[in-house]
Every structure is written in C-alpha cells, then in structure tokens.
Amino acid sequence: MSDRRPYSATIDRVAVPGGEDLVCRSCGHGLGSADAVWKEVARLDERPLCEAGGSVFEATDPKLLLRRFYCPGCGAALDTETALEGEPFLVDRVRG
Ligand SMILES: [Zn+2]
DSSP states (O other): OTTEEESSSSEEEEEETTEEEEEETTTOOEEEETTSOGGGTSEEEEEEGGGSSSHHHHTSOTTEEEEEEEOTTTOOEEEEEEEETTOOOOOOOOOO
16 A cells, blocks of 8 residues: 555554554554554563573563564564563654
C-alpha cells in the first residue's frame, strides 16, 4: 500500500479518517490506533530473561523479564523489551 509509512522496522502507519492506525508490515493485520499502545493487542510471550537461552543470560535475576511481542495475524516478531514484573509496556512514539 502506498499510504503506509514506517513506524518501526516491523510496523507501518496507515492514514485513516481522523488519524493513523498501525499495521503489521508483514501481513497488514491491524494493531490499533497510532495513539494507543499497540503492544496491548499484540501476542505477548513473557518469561524470565534467564530462561531466554544462552549461558550469558543464565545469571540474570529471575525478576528480569524478556517480553516478546508477536503479530496476532501472522505471528511475525514485532518487538522485544526487558522489564521487571508488573512494569508497564515500554511505549515508543514516533512523530512526524
Ligand atoms: Zn502480521
């Protein structure tokens, strides 16, 4: 679609009446308004970082979590972040 503009490496913005929506770059699945937190509609895999695999992570505090966000439409990996349990999602907003 020609009206798509990049939001991140995996997500595009599309113009809609009254604003912009976010869509998965791989399949076009809607991820909600660009003014909302798209991570709330993504499929979330959250587990202790020490279980992520690889000896470099084994010594990390089990309270430190690895969050992986996937497209609910096609399963493409959209983003990752680390956080402590109960912390809100990290929100990146792109303007312009
Ligand atoms: Zn997708």
